[in-house]
Amino acid sequence: MQLLGIVLVCYSSRGHQYVFGYPTNPSYKSAATLPSPKVPPINLINSINYSDNNFQVQSDSYTSTFSENYGSQQHNLSQSNQLFPSQQISGSYKRVSEMNLKMKSSKDKIRNSYKTDNNIIMNKKDLNRELNLKPNLINKMKETSIPNKNMQFTTNNKLNNTNEISNYRNHNNNLHNNNIQPPNRLKKTNSSHSTHTSIINEGRNNTNSTNNHHNQQEKFLGYDTQFLADILSPKSALCDQKFQLTINNLTFVGHPTLINSDSTHQKNSILNRYLKKKFEKNMNNISSNSNSSNNNINQYNIITKSDKINNTRYAHLMSSSPTSSHYNSIDTDSAGSDEEETNKKMFSKKDATNLTMFHVVFIIKPSDEKSFDNEIEKLYKNVILKLSHGLQHEQRYRSYVMQQIDLILSLKDESYEDSSQLMDCILHQSSLAHDLATVYDALISNKIAHIVINNSVDLSLQIPPSLPSFEDNDEIILSEEQILNNDASFPTLRPYHALLLLEDPEEIFKSFPKDPSPTLVELIQVVTPMQCFEELQSILDCSLSHIYKLAAHLVYWRKARIIDVISIRNVYVISPNANLDILPELCKDFENHFPGTDLLSIFSELSIPRPFSSVIPSKDQRTLYLEIITYFLRHNLVTQLHMYIYLSISQEIKKRTIYSQSSTENEEFSSSDNSSIILNPSETSDIENEWIKMLASTQSPAESALFLRLLPYFTGKYHVEEIIFRENLTRKDLKIILSKFRNELITILHQ
Amino acid sequence: MDLFQGFPKIHAIFFSEFHPIQGPKVTYAIPDGFIYSSSSSTNSNTQIPLFCKEETLDFDAISEYVIPKPELCNRLVIIGTTKYKVMGYPVSIENPKYKRNALIFNLCFVFDNHADSSSYEQIVTKMAFILKSLEIESNFLYNSATKKSLQNIIEQLLEDLNSYSECQIPINEINSINLKLFPKYPNPEEVHDYQVPVSIINLNNISDKYWDLTARRIIPYINGVYPIKRIAEIADVDITLVKITVQHFLYYGCIKMVDIFQFSNIYYIKPSIRNLLKDEEMQIQCVEFVVKQGRIPPSFAKIFSLYCSLKHGLTIKEWIKENNVISYNIDVRRLILFGVIKGFLQRVHKYPILPNQYQNSLIEKSENEQFIKKYLNGSHHYDEICTKLSYSPKELDEVLKRYPGIKFIWK
Structure with a gap:
C-alpha cells in the first residue's frame, strides 16, 4: 500500500471546498512493470489519457468546460469580496483550453500560456480593479510591511471604535474581520500610502494572476482541487461512515463527518443573531458558547448567568489554540474585552461559514495484492476513524475545524510566490494542517504519528504492526x-x-x-x-x-x-532480512557507537552458527560485544537461532523391540533402513510406546527418566530455552540427554 | 501461491443514465427493486418491495458517482457503501442529437463490500466500451426499441457471470457480448539472470504451436538446471525476452525460481519444515523425488534428518562428506530443489565486500578487475557476480583473494 497524500475538504455555506492537501507535490511512483492501460493521472489532466487517443480530445474539452464553470464559481465563493468579471476568467480559460488542444505536451508551456493570458487581461482590467478595490489588500499590506501595520492599526481603531486592538495583533487569524471593513475607508488608506499602494497594486496584479493560477492550477495528484472537493463531499447518506472511492487507480478513503447542523446549528445561528443584536445594543458581557446552549433563546438568561463557566471555557480555548498564542500576551485585565472580541469573531465567522461537513481523505495507490482491502481497513480503523472522531470532538466543543478551515482558506487567499511557500505558511500557522502533515509523514515512513488536536485531544496514530507470520517470525515460534x-x-x-x-x-x-x-x-x-x-x-x-x-x-x-535474553551462549547469524544496501552508512554509524571495532569483521564472524561467546575475542570485551549484539538486534541485522528437537526411532531400536517381544508384526520391518519420526511423542500408538520404552532403557535409569520426562517436547515446537524454562532444568542436563540419545534425537537449528 | 478463491458474487447490475429532465436515474436494474431512490417520484412505490430496506441500495446517495461530472467520465469508478461496492464505468458521448448534447450512462455492478472484485474491473470496462461503440455505431441506446433489450441483456449478464463466470450474448447480426472472468494474480517478482526456472507442471504438454514463439523456444531449456542467462544463450533468444516470458510463466504459477545448484552452496532450514512432517503425502512425494532413479529409496526419516543437518556455514560439499549422503541413493540436487521449492530450505548467499579503506589499495591490472570492484559493496552476491562476469565461484574466489581486506558476509 502506498499512501499518496492527505486531503481535507469541507462543505460549508460556501459550498464544497478543497481546504488543504499534503504534500505539495505528491510524487506518484507508478511501477514500470504495471500494465499501462490504467496509467493514472500524473500531473495534468491533459496528460492522463495519453495512452488511449480515443478520449484525448474529449477529456480535454471536458476539463476546460468543467474548470470554466468551477473556476469562476470558486472565485465567487472563496473570495466573496473580489468581484471578478467572470467573463474574463472564462475567456482566459477558453483560450487556455484551446491551447491545450493544440499542444498537450508540455505542462510548462501551458503554464506560461496562462501567465501571459492572464497578464494581458489583467492589464486591461487594471482600472476596473482600482475601482473595485479589494479589502484583502489591507491584509496584504500588513503582511508585507511592518510600518504599514501600525498605520493600519490607528485607522482601524478609529474605524470601529471598539476594542479591536488586540484583534490586530492576531491579524493572521482574523482576515475575515478585516473583510467586514467598509471599502471607502480602505481607499483612504490606500491614497495615504499612494506610493506603497502602487507597488502593492502591481504586486497584486501578479498575485492575482498567480492566484488565478492557483485556482486553476491548484491540482492534487493531477486532479483539479475543486473537482476533488466535489467528489470527496458525498451526500449525507454516505456520511458518518467509511468512505471508499476508487477512480482508475487512486483510492480515496475517509470518514466524512457531518456536523450536527440540523439540530444545534440552526438554532444556534438564530441565537447568535439574537445575541448579536443584544451585543450591538451594548449589552455587557455577552458570551455565546454556541455549542453548549442547547435549544432556546430563552436560555439566553441562563447563559449570561453561567458566564463564568463560559469565560473559563473560552480562556481555555484561547490559551490552547497555538494559532492564537498572541492572546496569551494580553493582560488578564483585558479579559473582558477579549471576550467580546471573541464573540465578534465568532459571529463573523459563523456568518461567513456554516460548516456542515468536513472530510479528511487519505489517497492511496491501490495494489493488486489480496491484502489490500485489509490494509485499507486497518488504515481506516486505526488512523482515519480516530483522527476524524478527534476532530469531530474538537469541532463540536470548540469549533476547531471550522476555525482552522477559515484560517487555511484565508491564508490561501493571500499571495505567495509559489506553492511551497504557501504550504510552509499554512503548516506554520494552522495546527490542523500541521497535524495532518505529521500524520502523513509518519505513515509513509511507517512510524507513529503523535498529535495533539487543538492541544486537547491526544492521539497516537499508526497502522499497527501485523502479526509476524509463522514463517518469518524473528524471535518466537508459536505453536x-x-x-x-x-x-x-x-x-x-x-x-x-x-x-x-x-x-x-x-x-x-x-x-x-x-x-x-x-x-x-x-x-x-x-x-x-x-x-x-x-x-x-x-x-x-x-x-x-x-x-x-x-x-x-x-x-x-x-x-x-x-x-x-541476550547472552553469550546464544547463537546469532546475520538475518536474511538484513538490509545490506545501506552498509556504508551502517558502518559509519557503527563506528560512531563502537569506535575501534569493525562491523564487517564481526559480520563475517557471524556467518557460522556458534555461541556468541566464541565470537568475542577476549573476556574483558564481553560487555562491549553484548552491546554490539544489542545494536545488531535493534537494527534487525542479526537473528537468533534456536535448537529444536525431534525424535526419530532408528531401525536398531525397532528390531530390539521385536526381539524382546517376540512380536507379531515382523513383516513391517523387512527393509534395510526403516527408522521413523515420532511427530507427537505425547500421543503415541502402542507400538511406538514400546519403541520409546526400549529406547529409554538403553541408558541409565536417571537419564531414561529425564528422557521420558522431556519426551513431550521433542516435537520440534519447543526450543531448548523453552524446555529448560518449563522443566526447570540446567543446560547441562539437557546436554547430557542430547548426547546420550544422539542417534535418536534430531536437532535442528532455525529461527 | 495463494489459492484462487473463486469470483465474488454479483448482487445486482443496473443501467443508469442521465435523463434530460429527471436527471440521474436508474433505467434498468436486475434484480428488480434492489435499487431504490429515496427522493424519487412516487411511480415506483406501487410495486411490492422485494428486498428489505437494509439490503437495497440507495441510488441517490451514490448517484453523483454513477452519473458523475464529466471529469470523472470514462474512468473506472468504484464507490463503497456500508454494505455494497458499486463498480461502474461512466461513459459520456457528446452529440447534438441528444437533448442535452450529451449522453451519459453507466452500467454498474454491485458487489459485497468486502468482496475482492478486481477480476471484474476488466468486465465492467469492457461492457462500457461495448455499449459505447454500440451506441455510436448503431444508436443502440438512442433507439428506444433496442434500448429495451438491455433489460434482458443485464439479466443474462448477471445470471451467466454468477453461475458460469462467462457469458455470450448476441445483440444483433454483427455484435455480441463475449465475457469471461479471469482470476487476477499479483504481479510476479523480478527475474534475475542468475536464477534458475523450474517448471512445476509439464510445459511441453500444455504448449501448442499457437503459443508465443519465445515461450516455445525456451521451454525445452527450462530444466531446473540452467539459469536464465544460460537459457538465453542456448536458445539464442534475447535475455530480456526470456525474462519477460519467464515472468509470464511465473504469473500463472507454472514455474518457480530457484538458485543455481552448486556444491559450494549453503542452505539453512526454515521453521516451515514442520509442514513436511505433518503432510504424509508430501513425504511420499519427497522420497520419490529425491531418490536416484531405479535405486531403493531411503526412509523419510533419513531424508528428514539429512535436511535437518543443513545449516549456516556448511557447504553442500562438506555436508555430503559429514553425513555420508552418497550412501543413501539420493540425488543431492533434487533433494535441495525439493526443499527450496517447498519453501523450507533457504539459500545463504555470500556477499563479498571491500571495505572503504582498501578501495584504492590495489593497483589495477586488468579492466575486468576494475569492473569487479563495483560489485564489492555488499549488495551483490556470488551468484550474481559470477553470472555477470561468467566466472565459476572458484574462479571468483581466486580473483578476490588478490584484494587485501576483502570481507565476506553470508546472508
Whole structure:
C-alpha cells in the first residue's frame, strides 16, 4: 500500500471546498512493470489519457468546460469580496483550453500560456480593479510591511471604535474581520500610502494572476482541487461512515463527518443573531458558547448567568489554540474585552461559514495484492476513524475545524510566490494542517504519528504492526494452539523473554503523552535486554502480567521488541532480512557507537552458527560485544537461532523391540533402513510406546527418566530455552540427554 | 501461491443514465427493486418491495458517482457503501442529437463490500466500451426499441457471470457480448539472470504451436538446471525476452525460481519444515523425488534428518562428506530443489565486500578487475557476480583473494 497524500475538504455555506492537501507535490511512483492501460493521472489532466487517443480530445474539452464553470464559481465563493468579471476568467480559460488542444505536451508551456493570458487581461482590467478595490489588500499590506501595520492599526481603531486592538495583533487569524471593513475607508488608506499602494497594486496584479493560477492550477495528484472537493463531499447518506472511492487507480478513503447542523446549528445561528443584536445594543458581557446552549433563546438568561463557566471555557480555548498564542500576551485585565472580541469573531465567522461537513481523505495507490482491502481497513480503523472522531470532538466543543478551515482558506487567499511557500505558511500557522502533515509523514515512513488536536485531544496514530507470520517470525515460534488462542496479534510473552528497546529511553519519553504511567516510565528506565521479565519483576516490584501488558504496549507502539535474553551462549547469524544496501552508512554509524571495532569483521564472524561467546575475542570485551549484539538486534541485522528437537526411532531400536517381544508384526520391518519420526511423542500408538520404552532403557535409569520426562517436547515446537524454562532444568542436563540419545534425537537449528 | 478463491458474487447490475429532465436515474436494474431512490417520484412505490430496506441500495446517495461530472467520465469508478461496492464505468458521448448534447450512462455492478472484485474491473470496462461503440455505431441506446433489450441483456449478464463466470450474448447480426472472468494474480517478482526456472507442471504438454514463439523456444531449456542467462544463450533468444516470458510463466504459477545448484552452496532450514512432517503425502512425494532413479529409496526419516543437518556455514560439499549422503541413493540436487521449492530450505548467499579503506589499495591490472570492484559493496552476491562476469565461484574466489581486506558476509 502506498499512501499518496492527505486531503481535507469541507462543505460549508460556501459550498464544497478543497481546504488543504499534503504534500505539495505528491510524487506518484507508478511501477514500470504495471500494465499501462490504467496509467493514472500524473500531473495534468491533459496528460492522463495519453495512452488511449480515443478520449484525448474529449477529456480535454471536458476539463476546460468543467474548470470554466468551477473556476469562476470558486472565485465567487472563496473570495466573496473580489468581484471578478467572470467573463474574463472564462475567456482566459477558453483560450487556455484551446491551447491545450493544440499542444498537450508540455505542462510548462501551458503554464506560461496562462501567465501571459492572464497578464494581458489583467492589464486591461487594471482600472476596473482600482475601482473595485479589494479589502484583502489591507491584509496584504500588513503582511508585507511592518510600518504599514501600525498605520493600519490607528485607522482601524478609529474605524470601529471598539476594542479591536488586540484583534490586530492576531491579524493572521482574523482576515475575515478585516473583510467586514467598509471599502471607502480602505481607499483612504490606500491614497495615504499612494506610493506603497502602487507597488502593492502591481504586486497584486501578479498575485492575482498567480492566484488565478492557483485556482486553476491548484491540482492534487493531477486532479483539479475543486473537482476533488466535489467528489470527496458525498451526500449525507454516505456520511458518518467509511468512505471508499476508487477512480482508475487512486483510492480515496475517509470518514466524512457531518456536523450536527440540523439540530444545534440552526438554532444556534438564530441565537447568535439574537445575541448579536443584544451585543450591538451594548449589552455587557455577552458570551455565546454556541455549542453548549442547547435549544432556546430563552436560555439566553441562563447563559449570561453561567458566564463564568463560559469565560473559563473560552480562556481555555484561547490559551490552547497555538494559532492564537498572541492572546496569551494580553493582560488578564483585558479579559473582558477579549471576550467580546471573541464573540465578534465568532459571529463573523459563523456568518461567513456554516460548516456542515468536513472530510479528511487519505489517497492511496491501490495494489493488486489480496491484502489490500485489509490494509485499507486497518488504515481506516486505526488512523482515519480516530483522527476524524478527534476532530469531530474538537469541532463540536470548540469549533476547531471550522476555525482552522477559515484560517487555511484565508491564508490561501493571500499571495505567495509559489506553492511551497504557501504550504510552509499554512503548516506554520494552522495546527490542523500541521497535524495532518505529521500524520502523513509518519505513515509513509511507517512510524507513529503523535498529535495533539487543538492541544486537547491526544492521539497516537499508526497502522499497527501485523502479526509476524509463522514463517518469518524473528524471535518466537508459536505453536499452533498458541496461535489459535492468541487473538491479540502479538507473540506470547514468556518469563525468560526480555524487552529490547528500539530507541533510547530519552527518545521514547519524547513521544509520550503528557501523563504516562509511572511504572511504564520506570520500566523504560531500568530495562535492559540482558534481563528477563522474571528478573524485571523483582526490580520493578510489580506483577509479571503487568509487565507483560506494558511490554505489549511498547511493542504495539513500535518502541520495543520481544527477544530472548541476550547472552553469550546464544547463537546469532546475520538475518536474511538484513538490509545490506545501506552498509556504508551502517558502518559509519557503527563506528560512531563502537569506535575501534569493525562491523564487517564481526559480520563475517557471524556467518557460522556458534555461541556468541566464541565470537568475542577476549573476556574483558564481553560487555562491549553484548552491546554490539544489542545494536545488531535493534537494527534487525542479526537473528537468533534456536535448537529444536525431534525424535526419530532408528531401525536398531525397532528390531530390539521385536526381539524382546517376540512380536507379531515382523513383516513391517523387512527393509534395510526403516527408522521413523515420532511427530507427537505425547500421543503415541502402542507400538511406538514400546519403541520409546526400549529406547529409554538403553541408558541409565536417571537419564531414561529425564528422557521420558522431556519426551513431550521433542516435537520440534519447543526450543531448548523453552524446555529448560518449563522443566526447570540446567543446560547441562539437557546436554547430557542430547548426547546420550544422539542417534535418536534430531536437532535442528532455525529461527 | 495463494489459492484462487473463486469470483465474488454479483448482487445486482443496473443501467443508469442521465435523463434530460429527471436527471440521474436508474433505467434498468436486475434484480428488480434492489435499487431504490429515496427522493424519487412516487411511480415506483406501487410495486411490492422485494428486498428489505437494509439490503437495497440507495441510488441517490451514490448517484453523483454513477452519473458523475464529466471529469470523472470514462474512468473506472468504484464507490463503497456500508454494505455494497458499486463498480461502474461512466461513459459520456457528446452529440447534438441528444437533448442535452450529451449522453451519459453507466452500467454498474454491485458487489459485497468486502468482496475482492478486481477480476471484474476488466468486465465492467469492457461492457462500457461495448455499449459505447454500440451506441455510436448503431444508436443502440438512442433507439428506444433496442434500448429495451438491455433489460434482458443485464439479466443474462448477471445470471451467466454468477453461475458460469462467462457469458455470450448476441445483440444483433454483427455484435455480441463475449465475457469471461479471469482470476487476477499479483504481479510476479523480478527475474534475475542468475536464477534458475523450474517448471512445476509439464510445459511441453500444455504448449501448442499457437503459443508465443519465445515461450516455445525456451521451454525445452527450462530444466531446473540452467539459469536464465544460460537459457538465453542456448536458445539464442534475447535475455530480456526470456525474462519477460519467464515472468509470464511465473504469473500463472507454472514455474518457480530457484538458485543455481552448486556444491559450494549453503542452505539453512526454515521453521516451515514442520509442514513436511505433518503432510504424509508430501513425504511420499519427497522420497520419490529425491531418490536416484531405479535405486531403493531411503526412509523419510533419513531424508528428514539429512535436511535437518543443513545449516549456516556448511557447504553442500562438506555436508555430503559429514553425513555420508552418497550412501543413501539420493540425488543431492533434487533433494535441495525439493526443499527450496517447498519453501523450507533457504539459500545463504555470500556477499563479498571491500571495505572503504582498501578501495584504492590495489593497483589495477586488468579492466575486468576494475569492473569487479563495483560489485564489492555488499549488495551483490556470488551468484550474481559470477553470472555477470561468467566466472565459476572458484574462479571468483581466486580473483578476490588478490584484494587485501576483502570481507565476506553470508546472508
